[in-house]
Amino acid sequence: MKLRLAVFVAGASLLAAVPALAHHSFSAEFDGHKPVRLVGALTKVEWTNPHSYFYIDVKDDKGNVVNWGCEGGGPLALSRAGMKRGDLKIGDTIVVDGYLAKDGSHLIDARRVTLPDGRSVYGGSPGDGGPPDTSATSKK
Amino acid sequence: MTILQICQWLNDSPVGTSIRESDFSFDLIETAHVLGITLMAGTVAIFDLRLLGLALTRDEVSDVAGQVLPLTVAGFVLMVVSGTLLFWSEATKMYFNPAFRFKLVLMLAAGLNPLIFHRTVYRKVSIWELSQRTPAVAKTAAIVSLALWTSIIVSGRAIAYFH
Numbered sequence: 670m671k672l673r674l675a676v677f678v679a680g681a682s683l684l685a686a687v688p689a690l691a692h693h694s695f696s697a698e699f700d701g702h703k704p705v706r707l708v709g710a711l712t713k714v715e716w717t718n719p720h721s722y723f724y725i726d727v728k729d730d731k732g733n734v735v736n737w738g739c740e741g742g743g744p745l746a747l748s749r750a751g752m753k754r755g756d757l758k759i760g761d762t763i764v765v766d767g768y769l770a771k772d773g774s775h776l777i778d779a780r781r782v783t784l785p786d787g788r789s790v791y792g793g794s795p796g797d798g799g800p801p802d803t804s805a806t807s808k809k
Numbered sequence: 810m811t812i813l814q815i816c817q818w819l820n821d822s823p824v825g826t827s828i829r830e831s832d833f834s835f836d837l838i839e840t841a842h843v844l845g846i847t848l849m850a851g852t853v854a855i856f857d858l859r860l861l862g863l864a865l866t867r868d869e870v871s872d873v874a875g876q877v878l879p880l881t882v883a884g885f886v887l888m889v890v891s892g893t894l895l896f897w898s899e900a901t902k903m904y905f906n907p908a909f910r911f912k913l914v915l916m917l918a919a920g921l922n923p924l925i926f927h928r929t930v931y932r933k934v935s936i937w938e939l940s941q942r943t944p945a946v947a948k949t950a951a952i953v954s955l956a957l958w959t960s961i962i963v964s965g966r967a968i969a970y971f972h
Contacts, residue, residue, distance in 0.1 A: 676858070693969040693970050697970050716830055717830055718829055718830070718831065718835035718836070719969070743835065743836075744830060744831065744832050745832045745836060748832060
């Protein structure tokens with residue numbers, strides 16, 4: 670009987686551990702202590718599940734252009750945050766506030782995206798355990 | 810056509826693209842996939858625990874099998890249909906994903922296990938279930954099954970953690 674209970678409890682806790690919203694946790698890939706702001710021209714948009722990706726050309730200190738990937742929420746998360754697919758046009762300069770990848774690659778977690786028209790949209794995945802959106806109360 | 814080319818073709822097909830870029834389908838299919846796995850692996854576990862003498866011991870092994878198997882099949886169908894659609898939408902990414910490749914091997918093993926079990930030791934279930942003593946081979950199959958399905962679920966979750 671004790672073993673049966675143990676098996677049940679183990680099973681129940683495994684089920685409870687399955688995240689309800691996020692595809693994977695923020696901390697699996699990104700470092701919450703390394704915030705970054707990237708400004709650059711949009712080169713590619715992947716409006717896809719389970720994550721969307723925006724690619725922008727960013728100039729570094731030496732003037733070299735580096736293409737960065739910005740990982741954001743899926744299509745539903747972005748639409749609900751107020752961003753439509755057509756809002757992003759290739760060549761547009763956008764500002765992305767996010768966090769650097771732990772592996773040092775040119776990938777960031779896009780928490781907030783500012784569009785050319787000045788609109789600022791939450792770009793992250795809801796419920797991924799990442800840092801809170803500090804600019805949530807700023808201009809819409 | 811290589812396997813990679815088939816994956817790219819599936820990935821870029823209208824069905825794959827529409828699921829990948831959808832607002833709701835992807836999430837709904839993902840939910841169905843988890844429910845399918847729960848039903849399939851859950852009912853498989855009930856039968857495995859019965860073989861090990863840890864659950865439903867007042868019922869005969871074949872009784873438990875008869876009651877649980879239809880649910881296992883239902884879970885299997887839901888799991889395979891939803892899993893196929895999810896793969897369809899991300900086929901190119903999955904081709905390169907180590908966790909997905911590992912999961913495929915595990916699924917093959919998890920499929921072979923009951924095939925062997927039902928063709929060998931289970932054929933004589935009506936004899937050994939009367940003695941209340943489950944043969945060691947059947948218990949081994951149960952442990953292998955529990956281990957495989959647990960690993961399949963873990964490696965399925967791990968897919969999200971690889972690029």
